[in-house]
Amino acid sequence: MRYCAAREAEVDKKGKTSETLAKGLAILDLLGVEDAGYTLGEIAARVGISKTSAHRYVNTFCAQGHLARDPRSGLYRLGVRTVALALAVTERNELVRVVKPLADDAAKRHGLHVDVGILANDSIFLIYRKDSPDTRAFRSFSYASALHYLAAGKAAMAFLDPGPLRELVGRLDLVGKTERTITDRETLLAELALVRELGYARNNEESLPGLIAIGAPLFSLRTGAVIGAVSFDSSTATYSMKAFEDQFAGYLVELAKKLSAVVSL
Template identity: 35%
Template structure:
């Protein structure tokens, strides 16, 4: 929990958002004590926050078990916020169009510090299903991650490398900094990155970075995901390298416009 001893900082709001943010896909039900423990807020204050969220409809409380879960208001709130994210609406039609033409799964992510955040994803009906993370720190194991790393500035890259070796997710996952560095060097030159079953077995991906042309900074990345049953790395590159860099370029223009 970030804190700031500023007069113009509403601590109660920070805590309330922390509480609400504890409810996610893997934790749709929580108890008061659990929330108190996880958020590091004392029981009475937690009770006040939770009670507020219940009264406002963001949480609902089971009358018997007292178990808490998200309420309908939270669903609306979440939807509203996601829809209110301007860049999403700028990016969506471009991705949908390429998806329509190629019938391929396309993923777009934004970089926030050392984390990749899901922006918009359009799935081909045939893609093998896996749970897409909303936020990921496994940049070393994803096509989008390597695309971002290939354009990151030196200091940020060093921060990232500091925690090497990286989490081994599949047998193919790169866990040595030297190998990763060689790859992203190559990716920088050719303009796209490859994921060879490094994140999920059976899935290969080709990614390209999203740039803010004005600042020269990397803003995120996109990737096309395909099953190994239908593609090899070579056919993936020959089929999609042009498309993915073109799309990344188009989206980069939107990102640049949006951030200025």
Template identity: 30%
Template sequence: MKSISQSLARGLDILMVIDASPVPMGVREIGRHLELSSAIVQRLLNTLSSYGFVEQDPSTRRYRIGHRSMALGASNRNADGLMRSAHDILRKLADEESLNGYLGAISGDRGIYLLSVPSRRIILRVDAGEPLSMHCTALGKILLAALPVRQARALLGDSPLPKKTEHTIIDPETVLAQLPSIRRAGYSQVREENLPGVISVAAPIANESGAIVAGLSLAYAMGTISIPHDRVVELAIEAAHKISRSLGCTTALIDRWRDERAD
């Protein structure tokens, strides 16, 4: 019989128990499920938390699956086509047009970054799995626009939303009211809502059935690029469409999401 790491095995058991629970779990509750002492469970949770595989609610002190765990599953879906295609396209835009590129998706009850490809003029460096601000980024808004209204409202949460800059919209209903016009346009854009002086544009990425599986955004600091903003919009849409086609989405299906009105 092959030897295994007991600590690693226990850590994986904890992840599976938390993942299977419909609500966050406390240390003692996890211990009872696994027949482990609270001290052992807490030590393992501390390690998992430090790597982002679990997260603790500061008010209840209970644990749920963290952004790193969700990123592993999300980035694995369509990994060969989505991640490779997105990286190559965003790298080219970063090198040639000084545009910062990001890829994001919905995972569980939040949006997360799947990929970050910075230009020489870095405005925001993020790691795969980091949470995405849904209400004040172009990437977040394009992902919301592709969802049923009830799901979009649930993802936004209660008001007031976190205020990042003086231009941030903190009322969820106001953000939701923007989504129909985003769907009609086929892209989203924000100006200084997430970071002062930064503008971003995003477009959705569809799979072979036309379902939106991710979003792509291009961002830049004002006064740092040589092309007009309208061209950035075109580049974002072109890049998202190209990636969608690499996933098997036909031209006829690429814009299907814009006509689907959600309940």
């Protein structure tokens, strides 16, 4: 409690957020994306802080149970307290409660992996997943991932207004995940124009070899703004990209409309 109270003093009079707190949360974000874990040096480098600062953060998180350190490898991973918190949110969150029946029904009906994500802070945040036997061998995106190599990310991005979209594409670090990932900004903008024309996006092994997906945008019925996306995933061992798209794109777009009707953001 003393730690939190001290950091609250860093919020300035204009109401800006605490940079110190943001860096601590960035560590949790980082550890949530990678199951293999990170060393202290890797955490410091990726978050952009000194090793001394990183040491203070991870020691605090470990003491509270939010992180755990493997004594043999020295790698840090999410701790049991963070896992328990995530489970509590999943079970009790109103947004998850209204999304779950529709996603579960689609997964059962079509035998597919279904992801539902919300757009925020230049990322797509997973709020619900129903996986399938076809995709369990893959490491799918988690609660915060880059937008440009995901069907859900591209579907959400494509329906932003033109000005904010160009600004967002300019900010993104277009890292290549596979040889098929789009890493050129103008090529990405052209791809997003096609997404708007089709009404859905494609991920043809752009995030992981062997994994394909299609994504459709979710809209706020109150404002009309894009708020997220839903995606269907499968493997190239089961479908070609074209066959997957031809068979399921229509169902996906209809599911997106149903989800938009129940998600109140």
